[in-house]
Amino acid sequence: MAADISRRKFIKAGATAALGLTVVPNTILGKSFGHVSPSDKLNIIGVGIGGRGAGVLNGIKDQNIIGLCDVDWSYSDKVFKNYPAAKKYYDYRKMYDELGKSADAVLVATADHTHAIIASEAITMGKHVYVEKPLTHTVYESRLLTKLAAKYQVATQMGNQGASDEGVRKTCSWIWNGEIGEVTKVEAFTDRPIWPQGLPRPEGLEKVPKTLNWDLFIGPAKERPYNPIYTPWNWRGWWDFGTGALGDMACHILHPAFKALKLGYPTKAQGSSTLLLTDCAPNAQSVRLTFPARDNLAKVAMPEVEVYWYDGGLKPMRPAGVPANKDLNDAGGSVIFHGTKDTLICGCYG
Structure with a gap:
C-alpha cells in the first residue's frame, strides 16, 4: 500500500507525517536500492x-x-x-x-x-x-x-541549520542540568562583516550589466542607481537590502543562548558603534541586551541576564583558563556563557 502513495498524498499528509516517513527503510516506500520514483519526488x-x-x-x-x-x-x-x-x-x-x-x-x-x-x-x-x-x-x-x-x-x-545540530542540544542540556550554575551574563561575537560596511552611498552612474535585472533586484526598496558595490553578495552591508553583521549572523550565533536560557524580549538595549551612516551598516558595533528573569527550571534558576554582542573585529575578553593558542572563532563566531559555577563556550552552531 505504501508503494502506491503519490507525491500529492505524501505532501497532504503534512510535515509531521513526512518526518516520520523519512526514517523508515526504503523498501517500505517501494524504493529499491535507493531509487526514488518520480511520483515520490x-x-x-x-x-x-x-x-x-x-x-x-x-x-x-x-x-x-x-x-x-x-x-x-x-x-x-x-x-x-x-x-x-x-x-x-x-x-x-x-x-x-x-x-x-x-x-x-x-x-x-x-x-x-x-x-x-x-x-x-x-x-x-x-x-x-x-x-x-x-x-x-x-x-x-x-x-x-x-x-x-x-x-x-x-x-x-x-x-539556520545549526539550530538542529547536536552542539545546540548539548549546550541546552548542560545548562538545564545546572552544570555551570545560574547564567547571568552571555557574550557572543562574529567575525563578520566579511563584506564592505561603513561606506558612504556611492556617487555617479554605472552601466547595468546586460545579465542583471536591476529593477527586479531593487524590488520593494527605494529606487537607487545601480552600482557594482551592491550586488552580488555585498548587499548584506546596505540597509535597504541587508541587515549588517548582526542581522546576518546573530540568528545563528545567539540561537543557543535564546534556546538554552529561554529568552523572550529584552527590557533594556544599549549599543555602541563606529561611525553611523544612513545607507550602510557600521564597520563594528557592540550591543548589550538585558533580559528579565524567567521561570526557574527543575535544576537551575533563570535569573536576569545580560547578553553582549560584538562584531567587526570586536571581541569579548578571553575567559580565564582558555588556552592562549585557542581560537574562539568557531565557524563564524562564538558564545560564552558565564555561570555562577563555571563557564561554557560554544561555537557558531553550538
Whole structure:
C-alpha cells in the first residue's frame, strides 16, 4: 500500500507525517536500492540561486527542480546549467504564474529585503517554503510570515541549520542540568562583516550589466542607481537590502543562548558603534541586551541576564583558563556563557 502513495498524498499528509516517513527503510516506500520514483519526488522552484541558494539546491537535487529564478543570470549561470530541466526566470512572479500550480515547495534565498514578499506569496498559494536566514528584513515581516504560515497550514523552515545540530542540544542540556550554575551574563561575537560596511552611498552612474535585472533586484526598496558595490553578495552591508553583521549572523550565533536560557524580549538595549551612516551598516558595533528573569527550571534558576554582542573585529575578553593558542572563532563566531559555577563556550552552531 505504501508503494502506491503519490507525491500529492505524501505532501497532504503534512510535515509531521513526512518526518516520520523519512526514517523508515526504503523498501517500505517501494524504493529499491535507493531509487526514488518520480511520483515520490517533490516539485520545487527556487528564487535567488546564485549564492547561498546554490548550496541549498544541492541538498535537494534528488527532487524535481522544475523552475529557477534569479535577477542576475551571470552570477547564477553555473547553477542554471546544473539543472538543465528547470525553466529559467528573471521574475519570480512570472515563475509563480507559470509553475505555481505544479510546485509543491519554494526555496527563497534572495537578498534579505525581498524574502518576505516572495515567501508570503508562496505561502498564500499553499506552498511549503524554505527561506534563508535572516528570515526577513524587518520584525514586522517576520511576524507576518508567522501568521501566514499558521493560516495556510504549510511547512516552513528558516536556513539556520545549526539550530538542529547536536552542539545546540548539548549546550541546552548542560545548562538545564545546572552544570555551570545560574547564567547571568552571555557574550557572543562574529567575525563578520566579511563584506564592505561603513561606506558612504556611492556617487555617479554605472552601466547595468546586460545579465542583471536591476529593477527586479531593487524590488520593494527605494529606487537607487545601480552600482557594482551592491550586488552580488555585498548587499548584506546596505540597509535597504541587508541587515549588517548582526542581522546576518546573530540568528545563528545567539540561537543557543535564546534556546538554552529561554529568552523572550529584552527590557533594556544599549549599543555602541563606529561611525553611523544612513545607507550602510557600521564597520563594528557592540550591543548589550538585558533580559528579565524567567521561570526557574527543575535544576537551575533563570535569573536576569545580560547578553553582549560584538562584531567587526570586536571581541569579548578571553575567559580565564582558555588556552592562549585557542581560537574562539568557531565557524563564524562564538558564545560564552558565564555561570555562577563555571563557564561554557560554544561555537557558531553550538
